Amino acid sequence: MAARESLYHEKQRVYKAFRLCCSYEVAAEQKARATYEHILDYADDPDVIAPLKFLREREIVHFQRFGEAMELLKQRFAQKRVF
Numbered sequence: 001m002a003a004r005e006s007l008y009h010e011k012q013r014v015y016k017a018f019r020l021c022c023s024y025e026v027a028a029e030q031k032a033r034a035t036y037e038h039i040l041d042y043a044d045d046p047d048v049i050a051p052l053k054f055l056r057e058r059e060i061v062h063f064q065r066f067g068e069a070m071e072l073l074k075q076r077f078a079q080k081r082v083f
Contacts, residue, residue, distance in 0.1 A: 029066065
């Protein structure tokens with residue numbers, strides 16, 4: 001029983017740490033995307049617009065990958081483990 005409780009507490013610690021880490025990372029990605037979008041509203045030079053669009057798209061992909069990683073971790077921790 002003690003091993004089961006220990007595993008439960010370890011899972012909770014990892015979930016808490018990942019949520020904290022991931023929420024800051026995702027927030028940073030979304031802030032960067034919003035910043036690029038605002039700058040694009042004011043830009044009229046094609047040499048400025050092209051890199052900004054690339055950077056904005058990259059932030060979108062980063063956000064998606066963080067979400068996928070979170071889902072994989074949730075699935076991993078939901079699996080029943082036998083030692």
